[in-house]
Amino acid sequence: MDIRKGQKVWICIYQGRTSKIEETIIEAVGRRYITVEACKKKRFFKNTLKEVNGAGEPSFIILDIEKYKKNKYYDNLIDKLKKFIWNNIKKEDLDKIAEILRNYI
Structure with missing residues (x-):
């Protein structure tokens, strides 16, 4: 999985029982975590692309929106x-x- 700073991605953000998909840019890629411009306070695990979140449904990064839509x-x-x-x-x-x-x- 090749992820780099400045790459265009989408995130599925859960808010309560609803979710929305938003286009964003990867702001930073660390050893364990990724941050994106759209959600500056959220971090995502580099290996799973899921939000570092102790409760609720975690938001996640989508690398290929067409593949995601087809799977949905x-x-x-x-x-x-x-x-x-x-x-x-x-x-x-x-x-x-x-x-x-x-x-x-």
């Missing part, structure tokens, strides 16, 4: 499939889904 899309899709009521689907469509999933089951 698939996480949301998996959550929707877990909650899906399969009784509502047509049997023909269910057969198509089963054909795709045969390789994974």
